[in-house]
Amino acid sequence: MVRWQKKAVAAVAAVALAAALAACSSSGGKQKEQSSSGSGGNVAGTPRMKVALITHSGPGDTFWDIVRRGAEAAAQKDNIELQYSADPDGAAQANLVQTAIDSKVDGIAVTLNKPDAVIPNVKKAIAAGIPVTILNGGLDRWKATGALGYFGQDERIAGQATGEKLKQLGAKKVLCVIHEQGNVSLEARCQGIKDKFGNVENVNVNGTDQPGTQATLTSKLQADKSVDYVVALNAGIALTAVQAVKDAGSSAKVGSFDMSKEMAKAVQDGTVQFAVDQQPYLQGYLAIDAIWLYKNNGDTIGGGQATLTGPAFIDKSNIAAVLKYAEAGTR
Amino acid sequence: MASTITSPASADDRVSARSLGARLLSRPEIGSLVGAAVILVFFLITATPFRNIDNTGTILYQAALIGVMAVPVSLLMIGGEFDLSAGVAVTTSGLTAGILSYQFSLNVWVGVIVALVFSLAIGAFNGWLLMRTGLPSFLVSLGTFFILQGLNIAVTRITSGAVASNSISDMDGFGAAKAIFASEFKLGGVTVKIIVVWWIVFVAIAAWVLLKTQIGNWIFAAGGDAAAARAVGVPVKKVKIGLFMAVGFFAWFTGMQLLFNSNGVVQSGEGVGKEFLYIIAAVVGGCLLTGGYGSVLGGAIGALIFSMVQLGVVYAGWNPDWFKAFLGAMLLLATIVNLVVKNRAEAR
Numbered sequence: 001m002v003r004w005q006k007k008a009v010a011a012v013a014a015v016a017l018a019a020a021l022a023a024c025s026s027s028g029g030k031q032k033e034q035s036s037s038g039s040g041g042n043v044a045g046t047p048r049m050k051v052a053l054i055t056h057s058g059p060g061d062t063f064w065d066i067v068r069r070g071a072e073a074a075a076q077k078d079n080i081e082l083q084y085s086a087d088p089d090g091a092a093q094a095n096l097v098q099t100a101i102d103s104k105v106d107g108i109a110v111t112l113n114k115p116d117a118v119i120p121n122v123k124k125a126i127a128a129g130i131p132v133t134i135l136n137g138g139l140d141r142w143k144a145t146g147a148l149g150y151f152g153q154d155e156r157i158a159g160q161a162t163g164e165k166l167k168q169l170g171a172k173k174v175l176c177v178i179h180e181q182g183n184v185s186l187e188a189r190c191q192g193i194k195d196k197f198g199n200v201e202n203v204n205v206n207g208t209d210q211p212g213t214q215a216t217l218t219s220k221l222q223a224d225k226s227v228d229y230v231v232a233l234n235a236g237i238a239l240t241a242v243q244a245v246k247d248a249g250s251s252a253k254v255g256s257f258d259m260s261k262e263m264a265k266a267v268q269d270g271t272v273q274f275a276v277d278q279q280p281y282l283q284g285y286l287a288i289d290a291i292w293l294y295k296n297n298g299d300t301i302g303g304g305q306a307t308l309t310g311p312a313f314i315d316k317s318n319i320a321a322v323l324k325y326a327e328a329g330t331r
Numbered sequence: 332m333a334s335t336i337t338s339p340a341s342a343d344d345r346v347s348a349r350s351l352g353a354r355l356l357s358r359p360e361i362g363s364l365v366g367a368a369v370i371l372v373f374f375l376i377t378a379t380p381f382r383n384i385d386n387t388g389t390i391l392y393q394a395a396l397i398g399v400m401a402v403p404v405s406l407l408m409i410g411g412e413f414d415l416s417a418g419v420a421v422t423t424s425g426l427t428a429g430i431l432s433y434q435f436s437l438n439v440w441v442g443v444i445v446a447l448v449f450s451l452a453i454g455a456f457n458g459w460l461l462m463r464t465g466l467p468s469f470l471v472s473l474g475t476f477f478i479l480q481g482l483n484i485a486v487t488r489i490t491s492g493a494v495a496s497n498s499i500s501d502m503d504g505f506g507a508a509k510a511i512f513a514s515e516f517k518l519g520g521v522t523v524k525i526i527v528v529w530w531i532v533f534v535a536i537a538a539w540v541l542l543k544t545q546i547g548n549w550i551f552a553a554g555g556d557a558a559a560a561r562a563v564g565v566p567v568k569k570v571k572i573g574l575f576m577a578v579g580f581f582a583w584f585t586g587m588q589l590l591f592n593s594n595g596v597v598q599s600g601e602g603v604g605k606e607f608l609y610i611i612a613a614v615v616g617g618c619l620l621t622g623g624y625g626s627v628l629g630g631a632i633g634a635l636i637f638s639m640v641q642l643g644v645v646y647a648g649w650n651p652d653w654f655k656a657f658l659g660a661m662l663l664l665a666t667i668v669n670l671v672v673k674n675r676a677e678a679r
Contacts, residue, residue: 090593114598116593
């Protein structure tokens with residue numbers, strides 16, 4: 001290297017260093033993150049167990065992350081080794097149940113959103129003497145399998161409760177946004193709202209395509225000025241709907257199902273009026289804890305009936321209490 | 332020490348027999364075979380349930396779900412084309428049989444046969460459109476992929492009012508069809524699903540066709556250089572349409588497995604993304620994207636690798652978040668190994 005090149009390199013390095021130092025943010029970021037108060041502390045003195053949690057989640061889904069955290073918390077407390085696995089494909093999820101049987105686990109918690117594919121292997125597990133709990137989906141099918149209990153929300157009831165709420169809020173016409181074509185629980189939610197409220201129009205969007213969703217909702221709101229409430233069925237779509245309402249120059253308000261960090265903030269700011277929470281953390285927690293109770297004390301939760309984890313309404317009146325948990329990623 | 336020096340008889344090196352090692356190394360599936368062995372040893376060490384021979388059935392079943400489709404997809408790739416609609420075509424076939432039998436209260440077998448005809452027709456349509464327009468198969472089958480995906484959901488909703496087809500498990504012929512497509516039996520301590528047996532049969536037949544018959548030579552020729560093949564009298568158009576129809580046939584078979592394995596119900600949204608798994612299995616097994624090279628056995632080994640990794644991660648109790656990253660890295664590694672081995676073998 002000739003001398004001027006060396007000088008230039010040194011100068012560039014100095015500038016880069018200075019920029020890096022000056023680029024430190026005085027607010028937000030990792031530094032603000034408090035170590036979330038996990039359920040650390042005492043572990044049960046019961047024998048070590050291995051329990052599999054098997055869901056139909058696609059990779060990287062916020063909702064299922066919260067379910068998993070709840071399950072992890074119960075597992076940690078109960079001296080359980082938790083094995084999480086998931087596959088959105090029915091046959092593949094059924095095969096994951098089979099692998100859990102092969103691994104000779106002490107218990108299985110499984111979602112039944114694809115009941116016909118998964119139930120045969122659930123029955124196989126129970127026949128092999130492995131206690132099984134069902135969470136989140138399969139409300140009308142779980143009893144026949146002989147599982148210990150069901151922890152989830154009745155989507156139709158949750159929808160009906162939302163319909164009642166919309167009546168109280170004085171809504172005139174509701175747009176119900178289905179973000180996954182062919183998902184039974186989403187259809188049940190919109191149907192529930194219709195049961196109690198009546199003037200509901202469903203609209204299909206592709207939930208994995210945020211810009212496309214925004215465009216669809218904007219054009220819908222521009223075309224139909226009478227819509228004064230948009231109900232989204234997950235947190236991400238609700239925040240997109242808020243944008244769409246702005247773009248369309250509409251005065252419609254937004255309500256939502258399910259929580260997330262951002263949703264909690266939006267409810268606090270008043271950009272989203274309410275969120276119907278099915279408490280996913282609780283679903284994961286109870287599904288694992290129920291296995292521990294059954295193994296160590298012969299208990300079953302729910303007395304042979306489903307244990308409903310929702311709907312819990314979150315709005316301006318009670319958001320303060322929920323906010324800190326949402327920020328820690330457990331609500 | 333007297334020695335007589337005799338010069339070796341000079342042989343024409345173009346016709347000399349190559350050593351066994353060199354011949355083995357020049358097989359397309361050798362890279363995947365080495366990979367499969369490495370992965371097997373790796374999981375035998377790290378995952379305890381993997382060592383239990385009784386669990387082989389689960390791994391083979393998972394492999395067969397991909398592997399049955401990897402057979403025609405491998406052949407198609409050797410023929411120089413590929414089919415993005417293969418994943419949803421499986422669901423389409425299962426839905427066709429289920430919906431038809433239910434709506435018209437027919438014997439289940441009628442639905443099964445109609446589904447076969449329909450699947451073959453989809454394959455023929457893909458092939459015909461490709462040869463007719465000269466468009467790349469990527470585009471033609473991408474169009475078919477979206478059409479089928481939409482039809483699956485729309486037709487299911489119109490007929491059953493829901494997003495899954497109505498159950499046909501209590502209809503005539505269901506038991507017999509289930510026995511053929513989706514039964515299981517015990518072999519020692521291992522539960523073997525019947526599709527695993529079918530898979531082995533299909534691989535054997537397809538490998539024989541590819542390596543020992545005239546049709547096999549035509550497939551290689553059509554994929555290697557279509558114009559040259561045409562010039563020496565290979566019916567390229569027929570071969571390619573036939574290959575797409577083969578994909579249709581196997582999509583039908585896998586679709587029937589799907590239908591009869593899950594109580595006569597098919598979820599209409601499934602199958603999307605599966606087409607890439609079939610292609611991955613074929614590529615890991617040594618098929619080239621450019622056509623003219625590859626093997627059916629390799630595709631089968633590719634499917635086995637896929638299932639060993641997927642279930643190995645679960646058996647080992649690791650976080651499944653890593654599975655896809657692992658799979659992608661393995662795909663790259665396998666293709667690079669294939670390339671190196673191929674170049675080495677050709678250089679000898």
